[in-house]
Structures are given as structure tokens and as C-alpha cells.
Amino acid sequence: MTLLDGKQIAAEIRAELRTQIEAIVATGRRAPKLAIVIVGHNPASETYVANKLKACAEVGICAEKIAFEDSITEAQLLEEVAKLNADNDIDGYIVQLPLPSHINEQTILSAIDYRKDVDGLTPENVGRTVQGLPSIVSATPRGISELLSRYHIATEGKHVVVIGRSNIVGKPMAILLMQRPYLTLPRLSAAAVGNATVTICHSKTSNLKQICLTADIIIVAAGSPALVTADMVREGATVIDVGITRVEDANSPKGYRLAGDVDFDAVAPKCAFITPVPGGVGPMTIVSLLQNTLQAYNKQ
Numbered sequence: 001m002t003l004l005d006g007k008q009i010a011a012e013i014r015a016e017l018r019t020q021i022e023a024i025v026a027t028g029r030r031a032p033k034l035a036i037v038i039v040g041h042n043p044a045s046e047t048y049v050a051n052k053l054k055a056c057a058e059v060g061i062c063a064e065k066i067a068f069e070d071s072i073t074e075a076q077l078l079e080e081v082a083k084l085n086a087d088n089d090i091d092g093y094i095v096q097l098p099l100p101s102h103i104n105e106q107t108i109l110s111a112i113d114y115r116k117d118v119d120g121l122t123p124e125n126v127g128r129t130v131q132g133l134p135s136i137v138s139a140t141p142r143g144i145s146e147l148l149s150r151y152h153i154a155t156e157g158k159h160v161v162v163i164g165r166s167n168i169v170g171k172p173m174a175i176l177l178m179q180r181p182y183l184t185l186p187r188l189s190a191a192a193v194g195n196a197t198v199t200i201c202h203s204k205t206s207n208l209k210q211i212c213l214t215a216d217i218i219i220v221a222a223g224s225p226a227l228v229t230a231d232m233v234r235e236g237a238t239v240i241d242v243g244i245t246r247v248e249d250a251n252s253p254k255g256y257r258l259a260g261d262v263d264f265d266a267v268a269p270k271c272a273f274i275t276p277v278p279g280g281v282g283p284m285t286i287v288s289l290l291q292n293t294l295q296a297y298n299k300q
């Protein structure tokens with residue numbers, strides 16, 4: 001069993017990005033700039049945003065956090081989005097999700113200029129991905145693609161089971177895996193992601209275990225701790241765990257631990273490759289945001 005070390009791969013990619021951005025700045029051009037909009041005080045969101053800001057600083061991307069209180073209205077937030085769309089100094093921006101319940105997330109996401117949508121969540125970018133046009137791909141599927149590529153895990157002709165149908169992970173992941181390689185993502189380092197046979201499973205799938213047992217690769221993004229158990233995974237499979245649920249843990253100084261969607265201890269011995277939680281997909285998601293920001297900058 002080989003552990004897919006997202007922390008290590010992400011550090012390598014950050015070093016590559018730093019070199020590329022230094023080269024840009026050395027020519028006299030300004031550094032790429034990312035803005036991160038956060039509404040309210042969701043503790044998990046605050047941690048993610050802090051990690052994203054730190055990663056930007058590490059590679060030389062200028063990052064600005066724009067924070068609003070929960071009381072901001074949808075109309076006011078739309079005004080802020082319009083300002084960011086018009087700001088020529090900002091190459092890309094994200095609106096950290098979730099948003100408070102009085103704000104319609106889809107309304108906000110749809111208002112983002114797709115050229116600045118470095119989360120790849122606008123209908124325009126998703127549509128472009130589906131149609132195989134160059135697009136900005138959402139960070140987690142991009143990061144998983146990069147992780148598979150850098151470990152030379154080919155997807156061509158493989159049966160990949162994606163568990164979860166979210167707009168942020170499951171749907172775009174399935175599209176990238178099934179389509180011809182290189183259409184939407186910039187050329188990845190080694191093997192291309194794509195040309196797989198994909199099955200998408202979700203909370204209403206009735207025979208999840210039987211389907212998973214036919215998978216060469218399982219990608220689980222269900223937000224359901226230990227959903228994937230050893231009896232669902234065949235020998236030699238690759239398992240990618242996107243789950244990061246906070247569960248109470250009195251033994252942890254923080255009072256919680258991060259739980260993946262895979263029963264790691266039981267599943268890992270059966271796998272050819274598996275991602276840990278934390279240290280697997282999470283760091284790849286953050287580095288993908290940096291890559292997307294540089295992509296948006298280079299398009300300007």
C-alpha cells in the first residue's frame with residue numbers, strides 16, 4: 001500500500017509556482033492577486049481561509065481577505081461581487097462557502113465573472129468543463145487529478161466510482177474522469193486524467209457496496225465519516241478520501257478531529273494507493289486554488 005502524500009505533492013507544486021511567479025515578477029510585471037470573500041464566522045471556513053492566505057504568501061500571490069458580518073444582505077454582497085469583477089488589480093477571487101442561509105449561494109456564484117472564478121463554480125466554468133472547453137476547474141477535482149497524475153495512476157479504461165454528487169467535487173470530478181484528457185485542465189505532469197468509465201453514486205444509491213466492489217478507483221466525497229468500509233473495497237484498489245468532517249474528540253487539544261469518509265485503518269491494507277485524512281486531498285485543494293489563480297492571471 002502506498003500513501004498518496006498530498007502534503008508533500010502540494011509542497012512540490014508550491015515550489016514550482018513560487019519559481020514561476022518569481023520569474024514573472026522579475027520581468028517587472030505585478031504579482032498575481034487573489035481576493036477571498038468570507039461572510040460570518042464559521043470556524044471551519046475561517047481555518048480554510050487562513051490556510052489559503054498562508055499558501056498564497058508562500059508562493060508570492062498577493063492575497064486579500066474581504067470579511068463581512070452575517071448581517072450583510074444578498075443585494076449588498078452582489079454589489080461587492082460586482083466591484084471585484086470590475087477591479088483590474090484582482091485576477092481571481094472566491095466567495096468562501098457556506099454562506100448564511102438568507103443568501104442564495106447560486107445567485108452569488110452566478111454573478112462572479114467566470115474569468116475570475118478561481119473556484120471554478122460559476123455555471124459558465126462548469127458548462128465549459130462539461131463541453132471540454134478550456135475552463136477553470138474547481139479546486140478539489142483539480143487537486144485530485146494532479147495527485148493521481150503525479151503518482152502515475154492512470155485512469156484510462158478504469159472503472160472509477162465517485163461517491164457524492166456535489167457541484168464542488170462529485171459532479172466536476174466525474175466529468176474530468178470520463179472525458180478525453182487535456183481538454184479542460186492544463187496539461188498535467190504525467191499521466192492524463194480522463195478516459196475512465198465512471199459511476200456516480202450518492203445517498204440514494206441502493207447497492208453501493210456491490211458497485212464499489214467493481215471499482216478500480218473509489219473517490220468519496222460524501223461528508224459521511226467511515227462510509228467506505230473494508231468489505232466495499234477490492235484488493236489493489238485506489239481510494240481517494242475527500243471527507244473532512246469535524247467530529248468531537250475530547251482527547252484532541254482542539255476538541256475535535258477531522259474524520260474522512262473512509263474507514264482508513266481497515267481499508268488501507270487492501271489498497272494499492274490511498275489518501276490519508278488529513279494530509280491527502282486537503283493540501284491539494286489549496287494548491288489548486290493557487291494554480292487556478294495563476295491560470296486566471298496568465299489569461300488577463
Ligand code: GUN
Binds near residue numbers: 096097119140168
Ligand atoms: N467551502 C468548502 N470548500 C470550499 C471551496 O473549495 N471553495 C469555497 N468557495 N468554499 C468552500
